[in-house]
Amino acid sequence: MITQVLDSKKKSPKVLVENKISFAGPDSELKIYDTYQQANRVQLKSDQLLFCAMVSGKKVMHASEENFDSDFLPHESFIMTPDSQVEIDFPEAQLNKPTTCLAIEISKERVQQVAQSLNEQHSLQQDFGYWHYEHRLVHTHHNVATQNVLNRIVQIYGEDHPDRSAMISLAVSELTIRLLRHQTRDFILSFCQNEPDKNGLSAALNYIEQHLNEPIAIDSLARIACMSRSKFFTEFKQHLGCTPMAFQQQLRLKNAANALRLGESITATCFAFGFTNTSHFSRIFKQFYGLTPSQYKQRHLLRAC
Structure with missing residues (x-):
C-alpha cells in the first residue's frame, strides 16, 4: 500500500543520495527520501521531532551522542529527538533499486499539545509521572497499527481534498499518541520492575511479566492489585491503553x-x-x-x- 502511493508521487531524481520530495501540512511535513547509490556517513538533522519509517532497502544509522549503531530496515521506526543528529550509511542502494525512507517532521509544539491533552484526560501523573516525550533515540519494529497510520498519512498528504489539513492533523496526532504511548509504557514497565510493590497496578504488571507463559484471569489480577474487578480493568486500560x-x-x-x-x-x-x-x-x-x-x-x- 505505502509503496504504491509513494511510487505515484516520485519523479526523476535530482540527486542520487537522499533525493527528497516534500509535502507540507499543519505543524508537520512529510518527506520522502530516495537514495540511488551507495554512500556513507550522510548527515541528517532536524530541529523538530522526526519520525522515520523504512520503505525499502537498508540503512545503517549512527548516533555518536548515544553510542548508537544499527541497521534500519522496512517495518521499523526510527524516531529522532529535536536538534539531534545522525549519520547514515546506504550499503545496498542502486540506481534501479533505491533505498527509500519516509520521514514525518512533527513540530515540538504539536507534541507538547498532544501530551498536554493526554495529561488532562488521564490520571497517569498521579502514580508514574506526566506524559511527555522522552528525549532519546527510539528504534523499534513498529506493529501493523502503526503501519496503517503511516499508510493513511502518506495517502492524505498527497491528496487534493478540501479537508486535507484537518485529516493530516488528526493522523499526525494519532501517530504522536502512539509514540507517546510506546515511551510511556516502556517507562511504566521499567518503573514496575524497579518498584513492583509501589502500587496495585505495579504489582499486577509485575505478575504478568513474571508469568508470561501462563493464562491469567482478571479476578486474580484485581486481587493482586487490591482493586475491584471493574476498577482494575478501568485503571489498566487507562494507563496501558489495552486490556x-x-x-x-x-x-x-x-x-x-x-x-x-x-x-x-x-x-x-x-x-x-x-x-x-x-x-x-x-x-x-x-x-x-x-x-x-x-x-x-x-x-x-x-x-x-
Missing part, C-alpha cells in the same frame, strides 16, 4: 521476537511464551509485526552476518 489479556499477548510477542533475533527455533519460542500451537503463533505474530516468525528470524540472522 490485560491484550497486554500479556503483546509482551509475549515482543519476548518471542527477542528470542527469534537470538536464533531460537520458532517451535521452542512458541511454547516458551505460552502459545498453544505454531500456526496460531505465526498468525498473530504476523498480525502484530507484519512479518511471519520465519521472515522475522531470517531478517535478523542476515543482519547479524
